Amino acid sequence: MELIVVCFIIAIASVMGWKAKSITKDGAIAAFIVGLLIYLGFSYQGLFLLGCFFCSSSFFSKYQNKRKRIAADILEKGEQRDIIQVFANGGVPAFLGFIYSFGFISQQTALVCFCISLAAANADTWASEIGTMSKKEPRLLLTMKKVPRGTSGAVSILGTTAAIGGALFIAFISYLLFSLSLVWVVYIALFGFLGNLLDTIIGQTVQVKYKCTYCGKITEKQNHCNFKGVKISEYSFLNNDAVNFLSIILATGLGFLFS
Known part of the structure; x- marks a missing residue:
């Protein structure tokens, strides 16, 4: 009976x-x-x-949309998250819940890894959504070259601060919900922020980007200005969803190894 009630609650939340x-x-x-x-x-x-x-991620996705129009022109997807985006951000936490429910992993390890996975997803989302509101142009992490707001692999002071805040937010809520020690809270926040850092590095190096053959802008969109873009690097092969998923897996995996 309890499971039926929970399914109803989750269904209502999903529909909302x-x-x-x-x-x-x-x-x-x-x-x-x-x-x-x-x-x-x-x-x-x-x-x-x-x-x-x-x-929190939905709130910041919709917050001050007018200031994010430049970034929205670069990004492949909009503020509405589709099935791929949901699984990219929630797939790792869901998998951890599944394997823990069958006793394939210890409680402490499963819990910490679960919190890290959500902290990494939240850090990246806050960095992306808040960072695009920066008044100054961000810089590519590995080259420090200035690029337009919304460019994958770029960082700003505002975005980095938001990433730290996003990881700390999940770590603090985890502390309240699961009675974790402060050591674990710091641990979760550190590896959550690491997930955002990994996302930035992977986004700059192997995330696929295209140059619009009409306006010359570098975007994540293969089609821009109703023209098919040209892939700017033959070594790039991951889209943004794959980058998000991979960075969460890596952050969670590293958290598991060092726990």
């Missing part, structure tokens, strides 16, 4: 996210699956932590 245009219809289905698997492993506390990530 779709109605609020924070996620697409297929994204709502993915959110339901992610929420259910997290509940199976980490109960209501896990669901609440997921909700903190989703609500």
Whole structure:
């Protein structure tokens, strides 16, 4: 009976996210699956932590949209998260909930890795959404070259501060929900921020980008100005969703190894 009630609550939350245009219809289905698997492993506390990530990221996605128009022209996808984006950010936490529910991993390890995965996702989301509002142009992390706001692999003081805040936010909520020690809170925040750093490095090096053959702008969109863009690097092969997923896996995996 309890599971039925929980499924109903998750379904309502997913539909509300779709109605609020924070996620697409297929994204709502993915959110339901992610929420259910997290509940199976980490109960209501896990669901609440997921909700903190989703609500905060949705808020900053919609906050001051007018100031983000330049970045939106570069980015492949908009503020509505589709099924791929939901699984890219929530797939690792959901997998951890699934394997912990079957006893394949110890409670402490599963919990810490779960919190790290959400901290990494939140750090990256806050950095992306808040960083694009920076008044100064960001710089590519590895070359320090100035680039337009929204460029993958670029950093700014505002965006980096937001990433730290996003990781700390999840770490602090984890502390309240799971009665973790302050040492684990710092640990979760550090590896959460590391996830954002890895996302930035991977985004600059191997994320696929295209040059518009009409206006010459470098974007994540293969089609821009109704023209097909030219891939600017033969070694790039990952889109933004794959970069997000990989950075969360790496941050969580490193957190597991050093825990």
